[in-house]
Amino acid sequence: MTNNRSISFWWDTLPPALASSTRTSLTSDLDVDVAIVGAGYTGLWTAFYLKQNNPNLDIAIIDANVAGFGASGRNGGWCSALFPTTIDKLGRMFGNQQAVAMQVAMHDTVSEIESVTKDFQIDCDWQRGGSLVFARSTLQRERAIAGVENWRKWGFGEEDYSYLNPEQTKDRALVTKNYGASFTPHVAAINPAKLVRGLAAAVEKLGVLIYENTPALRIDPGMVTTADAVIRSRYVVRATEGYTPSLAGLKRAIAPIYSLMVATEPLSDDVWSQIGLGKREVFSDGRILVIYGQRTSDNRFAFGGRGAPYHFGSKISPEFDRTPKVQKAIFDILVDLFPVLEGKVVTHTWGGPLGIARDWMATATFDSTTGIAHAGGYVGDGVGTSNLAGRTLADLITRKDSPLVKLPWVNHRSPNWETEPLRWFGANLGLQSMVVADASENIFNRESKIPKLVGYFTGK
Ligand SMILES: Cc1cc2nc3c(=O)[nH]c(=O)nc-3n(C[C@H](O)[C@H](O)[C@H](O)COP(=O)(O)OP(=O)(O)OC[C@H]3O[C@@H](n4cnc5c(N)ncnc54)[C@H](O)[C@@H]3O)c2cc1C
Numbered sequence: 369m370t371n372n373r374s375i376s377f378w379w380d381t382l383p384p385a386l387a388s389s390t391r392t393s394l395t396s397d398l399d400v401d402v403a404i405v406g407a408g409y410t411g412l413w414t415a416f417y418l419k420q421n422n423p424n425l426d427i428a429i430i431d432a433n434v435a436g437f438g439a440s441g442r443n444g445g446w447c448s449a450l451f452p453t454t455i456d457k458l459g460r461m462f463g464n465q466q467a468v469a470m471q472v473a474m475h476d477t478v479s480e481i482e483s484v485t486k487d488f489q490i491d492c493d494w495q496r497g498g499s500l501v502f503a504r505s506t507l508q509r510e511r512a513i514a515g516v517e518n519w520r521k522w523g524f525g526e527e528d529y530s531y532l533n534p535e536q537t538k539d540r541a542l543v544t545k546n547y548g549a550s551f552t553p554h555v556a557a558i559n560p561a562k563l564v565r566g567l568a569a570a571v572e573k574l575g576v577l578i579y580e581n582t583p584a585l586r587i588d589p590g591m592v593t594t595a596d597a598v599i600r601s602r603y604v605v606r607a608t609e610g611y612t613p614s615l616a617g618l619k620r621a622i623a624p625i626y627s628l629m630v631a632t633e634p635l636s637d638d639v640w641s642q643i644g645l646g647k648r649e650v651f652s653d654g655r656i657l658v659i660y661g662q663r664t665s666d667n668r669f670a671f672g673g674r675g676a677p678y679h680f681g682s683k684i685s686p687e688f689d690r691t692p693k694v695q696k697a698i699f700d701i702l703v704d705l706f707p708v709l710e711g712k713v714v715t716h717t718w719g720g721p722l723g724i725a726r727d728w729m730a731t732a733t734f735d736s737t738t739g740i741a742h743a744g745g746y747v748g749d750g751v752g753t754s755n756l757a758g759r760t761l762a763d764l765i766t767r768k769d770s771p772l773v774k775l776p777w778v779n780h781r782s783p784n785w786e787t788e789p790l791r792w793f794g795a796n797l798g799l800q801s802m803v804v805a806d807a808s809e810n811i812f813n814r815e816s817k818i819p820k821l822v823g824y825f826t827g828k
Contacts, residue, residue: 377631377716378561394579403601407431408440411607413758432583436564442720449474449554452747462776490566493665497647499555504545508654586616589738606742610721613682620784628719629672657802678795725782734764
């Protein structure tokens with residue numbers, strides 16, 4: 369039995385049956401119909417929907433660690449309809465009809481996850497309170513209003529995306545520097561580890577085999593090679609997202625970028641009365657370097673942000689999960705939003721790598737000649753998108769002619785990232801320019817924070 373509670377706050381909340389792992393590693397060769405590498409949401413949802421399409425398929429999933437070890441067990445718990453590529457860019461790349469189809473599919477995805485978790489009794493503290501993106505400067509307000517107007521141009525109404533003025537925003541959250549907010553109901557707050565560990569148990573009940581502590585060394589057509597065994601299968605699914613560069617031949621396919629989080633102690637009703645978020649609306653603000661938060665089901669804040677540096681050579685290491693200076697800066701931002709948190713205790717810090725494609729375009733790809741499929745490149749929007757990916761890969765593999773297989777991200781090929789040191793230089797320069805852009809916008813409640821933040825994020 370392995371205890372993985374230190375992976376994230378979410379893992380620490382798991383009931384014993386979900387937290388402990390008695391799954392074995394793969395020690396002898398195996399023949400199956402579908403081999404899946406990676407037991408995060410992408411691998412598990414793909415297995416789930418393959419079984420829905422064809423219950424007779426023999427499916428094995430291997431994970432280098434434990435199911436839910438990666439971003440799926442560590443994220444901010446926004447189950448959203450956000451897609452990493454903007455609808456404007458999708459329109460330019462694939463035409464307007466396809467761009468709208470993609471967004472509608474993302475809206476449907478949130479309801480799909482809600483109904484599967486209900487039907488399969490996966491308790492993940494689901495609450496669909498929507499999301500608030502606070503505007504905290506005049507510039508952010510202009511951007512919020514323009515953003516909502518843009519959704520109207522694409523045909524999405526008030527029921528999908530709306531602007532809340534400062535008074536309406538105050539009814540939901542007592543944030544400092546309140547210039548209004550944009551709101552969408554297409555987001556639920558969840559406990560991500562409960563979702564991924566519950567989903568792993570659910571697919572096992574459907575007959576899927578899961579092997580843990582079994583890293584794939586390489587993926588080839590019809591074959592996955594591990595240290596102790598070979599899996600032969602007609603189809604192979606790569607579902608390794610930020611960890612992909614560790615696989616042979618895939619060093620430059622995805623850049624792993626760290627996102628770091630903190631959780632506070634549980635807060636009293638009195639504190640929450642000075643904050644709001646009564647419907648557990650998840651929240652962010654209009655800054656460029658993304659921050660994201662939720663009120664957890666046990667009344668804490670779980671709050672995170674990007675800005676940790678990209679590590680040379682796409683390196684991933686447990687030591688990168690905790691960078692005290694960055695996590696202190698993240699808590700400072702939370703206090704800046706809600707000053708009543710000053711002096712409250714941070715009980716957990718953690719982080720993990722998410723996957724970014726060179727063109728920031730996610731994909732669900734299947735090559736019918738080699739039988740190899742993969743999905744990923746979700747940036748920070750993989751909770752919803754990975755479900756759509758799983759359904760799509762299942763339809764592609766089982767040759768189901770569904771509307772999903774015609775969506776524009778299907779079989780999209782992103783270019784490789786540059787070789788080092790260009791990749792390191794470009795990624796960190798990009799992060800740094802976002803920090804500087806935000807610092808110039810006067811969004812902080814306490815002005816003295818600005819230079820400090822620039823220092824934190826550059827690691828100086
Ligand atoms: C801190 C943080 C906050 C985030 N917040 C949000 C959010 O609020 N909303 C949102 O939508 N998205 C968010 N994301 C992104 C989201 O969590 C991911 O996009 C999503 O979980 C990706 O799922 P996945 O299954 O593709 O990858 P992962 O969950 O990373 O799973 C990949 C799995 O592959 C395994 N693996 C790796 N290499 C091998 C190998 N060689 N052999 C076998 N197995 C291997 C790993 O152990 C891992 O379990 C966040 C990410 C992070 C890190």
